[in-house]
Amino acid sequence: xxxxxxxxxxxxxxxxxxxxxxxxxxxxxxxxxxxxxxxxxxxxxxxxxxxxxxxxxxxxxxxxxxxxxxxxxxxxxxxxxxxxx
Amino acid sequence: xxxxxxxxxxxxxxxxxxxxxxxxxxxxxxxxxxxxxxxxxxxxxxxxxxxxxxxxxxxxxxxxxxxxxxxxxxxxxxxxxxxxxxxxxxxxxxxxxxxxxxxxxxxxxxxxxxxxxxxxxxxxxxxxxxxxxxxxxxxxxxxxxxxxxxxxxxxxxxxxxxxxxxxxxxxxxxxxxxxxxxxxxxxxxxxxxxxxxxxxxxxxxxxxxxxxxxxxxxxxxxxxxxxxxxxxxxxxxxxxxxxxxxxxxxxxxxxxxxxxxxxxxxxxxxxxxxxxxxxxxxxxxxxxxxxxxxxxxxxxxxxxxxxxxxxxxxxxxxxxxxxxxxxxxxxxxxxxxxxxxxxxxxxxxxxxxxxxxxxxxxxxxxxxxxxxxxxxxxxxxxxxxxxxxxxxxxxxxxxxxxxxxxxxxxxxxxxxxxxxxxxxxxxxxxxxxxxxxxxxxxxxxxxx
Numbered sequence: 001x002x003x004x005x006x007x008x009x010x011x012x013x014x015x016x017x018x019x020x021x022x023x024x025x026x027x028x029x030x031x032x033x034x035x036x037x038x039x040x041x042x043x044x045x046x047x048x049x050x051x052x053x054x055x056x057x058x059x060x061x062x063x064x065x066x067x068x069x070x071x072x073x074x075x076x077x078x079x080x081x082x083x084x085x
Numbered sequence: 086x087x088x089x090x091x092x093x094x095x096x097x098x099x100x101x102x103x104x105x106x107x108x109x110x111x112x113x114x115x116x117x118x119x120x121x122x123x124x125x126x127x128x129x130x131x132x133x134x135x136x137x138x139x140x141x142x143x144x145x146x147x148x149x150x151x152x153x154x155x156x157x158x159x160x161x162x163x164x165x166x167x168x169x170x171x172x173x174x175x176x177x178x179x180x181x182x183x184x185x186x187x188x189x190x191x192x193x194x195x196x197x198x199x200x201x202x203x204x205x206x207x208x209x210x211x212x213x214x215x216x217x218x219x220x221x222x223x224x225x226x227x228x229x230x231x232x233x234x235x236x237x238x239x240x241x242x243x244x245x246x247x248x249x250x251x252x253x254x255x256x257x258x259x260x261x262x263x264x265x266x267x268x269x270x271x272x273x274x275x276x277x278x279x280x281x282x283x284x285x286x287x288x289x290x291x292x293x294x295x296x297x298x299x300x301x302x303x304x305x306x307x308x309x310x311x312x313x314x315x316x317x318x319x320x321x322x323x324x325x326x327x328x329x330x331x332x333x334x335x336x337x338x339x340x341x342x343x344x345x346x347x348x349x350x351x352x353x354x355x356x357x358x359x360x361x362x363x364x365x366x367x368x369x370x371x372x373x374x375x376x377x378x379x380x381x382x383x384x385x386x387x388x389x390x391x392x393x394x395x396x397x398x399x400x401x402x403x404x405x406x407x408x409x410x411x412x413x414x415x416x417x418x419x420x421x422x423x424x425x426x427x428x429x430x431x432x433x434x435x436x437x438x439x440x441x442x443x444x445x446x447x448x449x450x451x452x453x454x455x456x457x458x459x460x461x462x463x464x465x466x467x468x469x470x471x472x473x474x475x476x477x478x479x480x481x482x483x484x485x486x487x488x489x490x491x492x493x494x495x496x497x498x499x500x501x502x503x504x505x506x507x508x509x510x511x512x513x514x515x516x517x518x519x520x521x522x523x524x525x526x527x528x529x530x531x532x533x
Contacts, residue, residue, distance in 0.1 A: 017362070018233040024374055031381045038385055045382035052375045059368050061236055062263035062360075066253070071239075071268040071287055 017058045024051045107182040107189060114178040114191075121175045122147060122193065123205050125275055125310075127168050136166075140174055140193070142209075143315040149174055151195040159198055169275030171201035171307050206306045210313050213340060217315075222322035226346040229327040233362045235295035237264040239288030239326075241281055244269040248300040248331070248352040255356025260364030266294055272301040278314030285317075289326040296327050296359050299341060300352045303334035312339035321345060331355035476508035 027048045030036055036044060124140035124147075131137075136156050139146045151174075156166075166172065175197035183189030217223065238256075242248050244267075253265070268284030271277045281299065288297050299321075301309070311317070312332045321328050322344040330345035331352050342348035349355040476482060483491040485500040497503055497516045505512050 016232065021233070021367075028374060028377055031377070038389060041381060041385040045378050045385070048374070048378040049382075052371055052378065055367075055371050058234060059364060059371065062234060062261050063364060063368070064262055066257070066262045067264040069264060069266045071266055071284060074266070074291070075287065 017055060020051050020055050020058070024048060024055065027051070104182070107180070111180040111182055114180050117178050119175065119177040119196075121173050121197075122149075123171065123173045123201055123209060126166060126170045126172050127275055129166065129168050137192075138166075138168075140172065147193045148191065149176075149195050150179075150192040151176075151198060155196060156198065161198070161200075165200055166198070169273075169277075171206060171310055172198060173201050173205055174198050201307060203306050206310060206313075210306075210340060213313065213315055213318075214343060217318060217322070217340070217344065222319065223343050225322050226324070226328060226344060229325065229346055231327045231346060231358075231361065232295045234364070234367075235263065235360060237266060237291075237293040237295055238359050239266045239268060239285075239291065239294040239297040241268045241270055241284045241288065241297065241299045242301055242352075243272045246272065246302055248302050251352035252298060252300060252331075252356050255353040256360060258353075259356060259360045259362075260366075260368070261356075261360045264293065266291060273304070273308055273311060277311035278317045281311065282314075282317040282320045285320060285324065285328065289324050294326060296329060297324075298329045298331065298352075298355045298359050299345070300331040300355055301333070306339075309333050309339050312341040314340075317341065318344045329355050329358045473508065476506065482506035 027044045031041065031044055031048075122140050124142045127139045127141050127146070129136065129138040131153065134153055136151050136153060138149050140149055174193065174195045176193055176195040179192055179194035181187075181190045181192065240249070240252060242252070249267075256262075256265075266288060268288050270280040270284045272281070285297055285299065288294050299312075301312075306313075309332055312330070318340045321330075321341055327346035328341075328344075329347045329349060330339070330341045331349040331354060332339045332341060334350060347355075347358045349358050482505070483497060484504045484506065485491050485496070486502055486504075491497050491500055491503060501516055503514050503516060505514050
């Protein structure tokens with residue numbers, strides 16, 4: 001599985017930030033417990049890294065700059081679109 | 086279908102002159118109990134004689150009139166009686182029977198008029214609250230899932246209000262810089278409630294909007310009354326997008342607070358509720374998670390490396406031991422093998438000798454007799470030279486004690502004791518000095 005496919009799979013599985021963070025916390029707890037074997041540890045680290053990438057992208061979406069829209073302008077654009085159609 | 090005309094003519098009283106009926110109706114209405122009504126003033130207009138307006142709430146309205154002089158005597162502050170204001174009107178129903186110049190009209194003749202007080206509004210609010218709670222409308226929004234990290238937030242507020250600024254500042258403090266969709270609406274007059282409800286519905290219809298904040302600053306209950314509007318509150322309750330209300334201050338409690346998913350006391354608190362995640366803190370936390378994963382991932386192999394190395398060396402050591410053992414055995418086998426080969430070679434040589442001898446015998450067969458005869462002659466010749474043959478002819482062999490032959494008189498004298506070998510045996514003899522040599526030798530006969 002390529003990195004992009006893995007990311008898509010992760011995105012499909014965790015369609016919300018909270019679900020991804022919850023899973024990430026489970027993974028960290030499991031790793032901290034020291035009970036995971038080598039194979040499981042490496043699998044969890046791989047999954048964890050995918051989740052970190054996903055969560056970082058989610059945070060970036062609301063971390064760049066505030067975007068402000070006006071409902072009346074959006075409605076006007078919508079009406080304009082309808083008229084041109 | 087109505088009754089046949091003939092039947093009506095028979096059963097109904099009259100016909101009465103309409104003017105007389107109108108007066109009778111007016112008298113009947115004026116007999117009704119005098120009451121107080123509370124509602125929002127709308128459609129206010131004044132003439133020299135009277136003021137006209139409607140008192141209205143979500144369920145209905147009554148047209149009201151008050152004589153201009155009575156209104157002036159009430160001494161209401163300027164602008165108090167205005168559209169959108171909540172008023173309590175005391176009076177009773179009346180009927181204007183019309184005139185040559187004006188049409189007949191029903192109205193509630195107001196004799197006392199005052200702005201609705203907190204108590205009046207609270208009583209109305211309490212009744213409405215009880216009703217909506219009984220319908221289960223307070224629980225619907227609370228069941229909606231609110232996203233931890235919304236991407237777009239819809240906001241209904243006044244365009245110029247401080248609430249707008251406070252909300253943005255609150256969101257910035259959370260580190261949230263997503264998309265804000267502003268649904269600006271009046272927040273205080275009679276147009277406020279329908280405009281707010283429309284803005285909320287429009288925002289909820291936008292798929293990118295994850296949560297809606299409805300906010301305005303503090304004020305009296307009358308100022309905030311739009312947020313107690315029954316239609317607005319029913320709209321919010323039935324919405325599928327979570328609504329966060331932040332109307333007025335902590336002490337103010339409007340009906341929209343009851344139906345919203347979350348009620349906050351200030352726009353700043355609304356920002357916290359809209360974005361439960363502290364984005365900056367979450368970014369730090371995520372960085373720590375990533376570091377933990379890197380550390381654990383690298384450590385998972387590194388921590389096991391010594392053991393793995395030890396395990397990896399195990400077979401090497403075992404192989405070395407086996408190699409040493411095998412070398413030893415190889416040497417032993419080689420030595421044994423060499424011995425075996427030598428033995429086999431000796432045997433082979435012996436066999437080969439016999440075979441060769443036999444082959445030689447076979448090869449030399451015709452000359453054998455001749456060679457034997459020659460050998461026999463040689464033996465005879467050799468025998469003729471043997472000392473024993475000389476002794477048989479009367480000679481004797483002189484030997485010293487050490488068995489060495491003495492071949493001169495000097496050796497005999499030097500030896501002293503000698504042995505004389507004759508053909509039939511030996512005797513010992515002692516050599517005398519030369520003067521007595523002639524016949525004085527002493528002989529000891531010794532059998533051989």
